Amino acid sequence: MPETPTVAARGPIIRPAPLRQAVYDALTELIINGSLTPGQHLVEAELAARLGVSRQPIREALQRLHTAGWVDLRPAQGAFVHSPTTEECAQLLSVRAVLETHSARGAAQHATPPDVARLWELQETGLTALAAGDARAIVEANAALHAHITHLSRNAVLAELIPQVDRRVRWYYMPIAKPRGKDAWSEHARIIEAIAEGDPDHAEELMRRHTSNTTDFYCRQIASVAGRGV
Amino acid sequence: MPETPTVAARGPIIRPAPLRQAVYDALTELIINGSLTPGQHLVEAELAARLGVSRQPIREALQRLHTAGWVDLRPAQGAFVHSPTTEECAQLLSVRAVLETHSARGAAQHATPPDVARLWELQETGLTALAAGDARAIVEANAALHAHITHLSRNAVLAELIPQVDRRVRWYYMPIAKPRGKDAWSEHARIIEAIAEGDPDHAEELMRRHTSNTTDFYCRQIASVAGRGV
DNA sequence: ATGCAGAATACTGTATGCAATCATCCTCGC
DNA sequence: GCGAGGATGATTGCATACAGTATTCTGCAT
Incomplete structure (x- = not known):
């Protein structure tokens, strides 16, 4: 025009x-x-x-x-x-779990001290958001932390695929961000420690449990509300 | 698709x-x-x-x-x-391994007898192509088999994500299809058996080893040609 | 009153045209 | 001879116009 x-x-x-x-x-x-x-x-x-x-x-x-x-x-x-169904959310979370677990392993293998310092910064941001009780900020910080872990895995394909899944998860995750937050961020801390120590197996296992916890929490939340699936 | x-x-x-x-x-x-x-x-x-x-x-x-x-x-x-690099191929294969492993687990949980019968049909197609020595047909049959396993996992997100990775793998995989073929298809048979028995852990482990073998084979092949491996 | 048939409507799919932008190459100055 | 600047050609990005198709409304027959 x-x-x-x-x-x-x-x-x-x-x-x-x-x-x-x-x-x-x-x-x-x-x-x-x-x-x-x-x-x-x-x-x-x-x-x-x-x-x-x-x-x-x-x-x-x-x-x-x-x-x-x-x-x-x-x-x-x-x-x-798109109308998300509860099955799809569960599938999305399960795929995300697998990909994130793999990226945590890669991060532990490739991370340098400056990288780890950046992770701690993001962790701090998340804790601040958690203290403020801002659900949107919590989700955002969570996404930023996970995204950086993915970046540290030095896997371009992973970095290309995960956001596709993660952004949608982020959407569904918003309602449960606050109650889940406390445990999630303490788990994050342990994952960062494992990455800092360069222990792939440990980081992988911690991330597996972390994502598994998130998935379980989500499913329980959905079940308790019931009928949120359009 | x-x-x-x-x-x-x-x-x-x-x-x-x-x-x-x-x-x-x-x-x-x-x-x-x-x-x-x-x-x-x-x-x-x-x-x-x-x-x-x-x-x-x-x-x-x-x-x-x-x-x-x-x-x-x-x-x-x-x-x-797009110009693929050897690093990208390795990353692609590693991500594919993770996703395929997850889908094998899902397939073992959800497959019905007719589904398994279809898998055996595809296996037969692959063996025929292998006997004929047609690289293109081998790769195609391989993709069809893996795609069906993904379908059987009943995970829409996986079914949406894997082809994105798999079709590109297919492209790079072409040159090594023939030498790798024999072992690959006997491994396929064992995976199908595990799925038929509804044993998720076993199917997952077999698929993990299968994709790992493929990745290793690819890396060795590249190393022998280019002189620099990962 | 209800079910069906037909036409009108609205939307998508495709084609074409125009302006802005980028790459290349030639020319001019040093 | 070499580098900088400008002109030119090509190509993308955006807008508009037209055709095909699904949806909906209306009218009629049952």
């Missing part, structure tokens, strides 16, 4: 960077914060108008959202916000 | 015109068989002319190829066929 992109107070994209990326970020945000509810039909023209762009970047972003598992793309019918 | 077998019951497969899917398949084929070499710049207009479609489906297919790891997409510069 010939309009000057200077005035972009709300909603519309501000960055002169690739539009599809901005659209992708905007849509994930809208899905995470609940502006777009599971099962909702996403009309391309509507989204285009809402974000102030044409349908083309919208389509490309929807493709990426599809491969990332955020939306279901049904041919000749359009995009729908 | 396998469509959901739950609905694929009757009626001729009516494909309205999923051009992007056809383009995606065509391009992957071109990459696998070497018509498009690693590092090559993929010009949209050129591909469009070559496949007889417009640039739009090409663009969408390239997006998917990017997320699948087949091409690198550099902003404002275009798509380039």
Whole structure:
């Protein structure tokens, strides 16, 4: 559009960077914060108008959202916000457990002292968020810590795959972040210690138990609430 | 890629015109068989002319190829066929090992007699290809068998993630398929037996050793050719 | 009143056109 | 001779336009 992109107070994209990326970020945000509810039909023209762009970047972003598992793309019918089921959450957590366990082993093999120092920093951030009781900050810190452990594993494929799973887990994990937090972060500390000592077997085993605990906690929480699966 | 077998019951497969899917398949084929070499710049207009479609489906297919790891997409510069490194191959194989191991466990827990019968059919196909010495058929049968084991794990997330890794492994695996074949398929047989007996621990352990053997074989092969291993 | 058939509508899928950007190469100055 | 700057060609990114198809509403017959 010939309009000057200077005035972009709300909603519309501000960055002169690739539009599809901005659209992708905007849509994930809208899905995470609940502006777009599971099962909702996403009309391309509507989204285009809402974000102030044409349908083309919208389509490309929807493709990426599809491969990332955020939306279901049904041919000749359009995009729908993905509706997570309890089975899928459990599967997601189980796969995440396997991948994270593997990355913990790699991290213990490759981590350097500066790397470990960075981990302790992230651990501190998490504890602060936990003390403040900010669920969103807790989840974010948790993701940052796990992401860095993945990074330390020096495995590009792992680093590419885990975020795909982890971001979705993050979404489902939000409601249980606070009650689970205390135990989780003390487990984190032990994992970091094992990585610092360069003990792959120990780090792997600790991460296995950590993710297993998280999964169990989630399943129990779901069971106690019952009927949260759409 | 396998469509959901739950609905694929009757009626001729009516494909309205999923051009992007056809383009995606065509391009992957071109990459696998070497018509498009690693590092090559993929010009949209050129591909469009070559496949007889417009640039739009090409663009969408390239997006998917990017997320699948087949091409690198550099902003404002275009798509380039991904150049695999030996480190990446090793990482790919290690991640695949972890995921396949997990899926073998799931398969042993959920497989029914008909499922097992199907596995034996696929095993037979593989042995036939092995006897014929057709490298391509061997790799294909191997992929089919592993894919079915993944399917039997009844884990949608796994079924979504593994092909992303496996198809790329398939590509790198081609050169070593024949020499590795004999041992691989006898190991397959034992894994199928464990699944048939519903023994998750045994199936998991066998698959772990199987993938480990494949990884080692690959690394040794690379080392003997290039002179530098991992 | 209910079920079905037909048309209208809305949306997706595809094609084409235009502007911005990047790479390359030639020319000019030192 | 060598490096810097600008011009030119090519290619991507975005927008718009058109065609095909699924959905929905309406009207009619049962």
